[in-house]
Amino acid sequence: MASVRYALNHMAAPALKIDSFFALAKSLGIDSVEIRNDLSGNAILDGTKPAEIKAAAERHGVTIISINALQRFNEWNETRATEAKELIDYAAACGAKALVLVPKNDGTGREDGARQANLRQSLTALKPMLDAAGITGLVEPLGFEICSLSSKTEAADAIRELGAEGTFKLVHDTFHHHLAGEAAIFPDMTGLIHISGVDDKDVSVSDMRDPHRVLVTSADRLDNAGQVRALLQAGYKGPASFEPFSAEVHALKDPAAALRQSMDYLSSAV
Known part of the structure; x- marks a missing residue:
């Protein structure tokens, strides 16, 4: 069986500036990274030009596999179209290969029928934009009960129905897969795995949230x-990209050591 190919999401060490983040990845033998547009005081939100990001990636010898993320992608309107264009343009200019697409997660748009129609509308609108830029759209269903797209099966069905397998892939997020309780996996349609663990023995599955998400350990x-x-x-x-959201992980003085430990554990467990 193939061994795990690790990647690093900037959420693993959000306090690091982009140059230090790329250096951290390389120090771990990781050459695939995900950058984010939701870290205040950091690229992309701080106004860093995409050419600077591209130069830093080339300097460190890393590939930017995605920008994370276009939020509320399945609520298509003028605002979303503008956000999508800006992020796709940024991705193309910085050398990123894909854009993560995150559904709205506020309890709206969950009704049967409307849910599927909204998804198809957004995928249909995004396809020519992504294709023109040569960027892959990574659809990431979220397992939260309030999410408007929690099923990878629904996402896969819509992508196939539109004949858009060349444009869109799925994100298999281990946290959200567990929460969604969906057995199906789509190896042929999966473009990225997001990994994070939950060690807290006291939290129920339905109460698990992003702050519970730590690095993967034997207590996972x-x-x-x-x-x-x-x-x-x-x-x-x-x-398989590390994406822990826990403040405890973000506060680590030596993230490299903790990440190495998690990589060693997961590689041996897999």
Whole structure:
């Protein structure tokens, strides 16, 4: 079976400036990184030009596999179209390969029928924009009960129905997969795995939220090892990107040591 190919999301060490973040990845032997547009005081929000990001990536020898993310992508309107164009242009200019697409997560748009129609409308609008820029759209269903797209099956069905498998791939997020309780995995349609663990023994699955998401350890309740193993055994060859949201992880003085420990654990467990 293939070994795990690791990637690093900037959420793993959000306090680091982009140059230091790329250096951290390389120090771990990781050459695939995800940058974000939701970290205040950091690229992209601080106004860093895409050419600077591209130069830093080339300097460190890393590939930017995605920008994370276009939020509320399945609520298509003029605002969303403008945001999408700006992020796709930025992705193309900085050398990023993909744009993560995150559904609205506020309890609206969940009704059967409207949910699927909204998804198809957005995918239809995004496809020519992404294709023109040569950027992949990474659709990331969220497992929260209030989310307007929690099923990877629904996302896969819509992508296939539109004949858009060349434009869109799925994100298999181990946290959201566990919360959604959906058995199906789509190795052939998966473009990225997001990995994070939950160690807290006291929180119920329905109460798990982003702040619970730590690096993967032997105490992990989400079965990251089993999820990643299943995808690899089924032929997935892409990266598995660390995306912990816990303040405890973000405060680590030595993120490299903690990440290395997690990589070692997961590689041996898979």
